[in-house]
Amino acid sequence: MSALLRPSPSQGRPGKWTQARRRMFWPLWILSAAAAAALAQAPSGPDQIHLAWVEEPSTTLTVVWRTLDPAAPPLVQYRPAGSAKWLTAKGGPRASGARGQLHEATLRSLRPATKYEYRVSGSQGAWSEAYTARTGPRGAGSFDAVFVADTGMIGRADGLATGTKQVIEEIAKLDPALILWGGDGAYYNTDKRWGTLEDTIDAWFEQMKPIAVKAPMMPTYGNHEIFLQEGYEPWAARFPTPEGFDKRQYYSFDVGNAHFISIMAANSSKGEHSPEALNWIEQDIAAAKKRGQRWIIPFMHVAPFSDGSNHPSNLNLRKQMCPVLERAGAHIVLTSHDQSYERTYPLRGAPDSIRPTSTSKTCYTLQDGVSWLKVSPGGKMSNINGRFAQWLTNPAPAWTAFRDNTMHHFARLRISDGAVVVEVFGVSGDGRPPVVQDSFRYTNGSCK
Structure with missing residues (x-):
């Protein structure tokens, strides 16, 4: 057995709720042991292949x-x-x-x-x-992208990674041209089966191989990569990206007529962006629009709009980022962090006078505001409450177009010259087929 993927004896000390969860998930643990054994058989040839x-x-x-x-x-x-x-x-x-x-x-x-x-x-x-x-399309050609975050590692001893394996399998079946990874992959601070951080990162890339060998996987980083016994440098060393700004913590790229911007947003409460970073974002988007890129799609980890109890809205980030992205003409912003799914109506006026530009559930135009999505979890439930996030308010905030906290989630973006169609899939983790829980589109034409 290779030392690369050999789990270490140390599993950490479980919380009080974990003993009950162990009994509840005993059949899953048998499967998890088999999955860990499969991961432990490190290939003698090349591995961790990703694009x-x-x-x-x-x-x-x-x-x-x-x-x-x-x-x-x-x-x-x-x-x-x-x-x-x-x-x-x-x-x-x-x-x-x-x-x-x-x-x-x-x-x-x-x-x-x-x-x-x-x-x-x-x-x-x-x-x-x-x-x-x-390869990607040239000009206005069509393609699909998938956004996924908060995956965790298959076979966690605490039973929290109930959807990780199936989420990866379902994304692989869709065969997108691009993977946008939203951060929080390995959760090393609560999963030390592989001993060191570097060996855990090795195991995470091998776990993601079913999708990473088929499509470029472009990252933004979460609080776990930055703060919780991990670090930006070990992760960034594994991911090639365009140079961007501030040692690649911010970068962008064009595919077809879409412009994607990876924004470092890992702090749960602070607005961590320097004036230089905010200026870089605005200038980057302005340059993309000058080149004729129609769809402006930033992605980052922490959510400025979240009614989840585990990681509520980062109001400082909202104050910093919303005016910048509104002015720049962003349409869809992808975030994660809190273990639930939420989507706002297209909004303008944040943070002080938030108003929706449409109350339609399904269709928006280029004249509408910014739709903020929080797409989570991509397989792992929360260590904070041992499940999906609970809501802080009921009914939902007025800006909410749709929300769900009963399933794992990932989002598919079907991008063409005329529209971006977003489908958010719910995954149970028990093998039942995924369901499209939410769907909407931004169109270059009319919604009528």
Whole structure:
């Protein structure tokens, strides 16, 4: 058994509610033990394979993988799907705390909106199995993106990761072109089965491989990555991104006619953004709109609008961020953090005179305000109350278009030149098919 994914004996000291939960989830624990054993069988070949878009998404793919042998060559073979001839790209080492060696290579001069097969090199002439990914569209072409956060690790001893495995499986079935990861992945402070933080990060990437090998996974970081016995640097070392601002804590990229902005928002109560960061966000969005990018979609971890009891609205973040994104012309803002799903009507006037520009549940135009989504959890319930977040107010705040605190969640964005259609999936975690709990769209035309 490899040391990489061998759980450590230390599980932490459970809270009082955990003993009852252990009895409740005993069948799940048997499954969890099997899942942990499967993870523990670290492959002898390359692993932790994941993709990124660092350069132009329509013509490049960046591939990252790990080998236990640091001398393994940093090579990727690739070809258009169905072609017989492999092409070879040479990369190099990527500095990180991973055991062995992390490698990175960028495939260039690819065709837009095209499926490619690829495989990565291991030791002594070995190769991984072949995976399939695709480049982004050029111009106004259509594509799907998925936002997911707050995953946790499969098989937690406290039984909280009741949806993680199924959430990953359901996203893989949808086969999106892009994964937006919203932070809070491993929860290392309460899950030390793998011993060190770096080994836990290794295990998290291997867990995410069913979706990370198929689509670029672009991150923003949560409070667990930044504060809770973890740290920005160990995680950022694993994720290639565009350079952006402030050591890549803020960055952006275009896919089709959408512009995505990753915003560092990890503090539950503070408005942590410097004037320089806020200015960078405004200038970045202005430049994107000047290039003709129609759909402005920021994503960050902490939510300015949340009626959840575990992590309520960050009012300081609301005061800082809402005016900036309203002025800049954002349409949909993706957040997470609190273990429930909420969506606002399109809003203007935050923070002091919040008003909806529409009370429709389903359709908005470019003249409408900003819809704020809090999409959580992506598999793991809260350590604070041992379940999904409870609501602070009932009925819901006036700005609420939809909310749910009974399931795990992820959001699919179906992006085209004429519209962004958002579907929020609820996952039970027990194998029942996911359900679309909420759906709405922003259109470039009319809602009539």
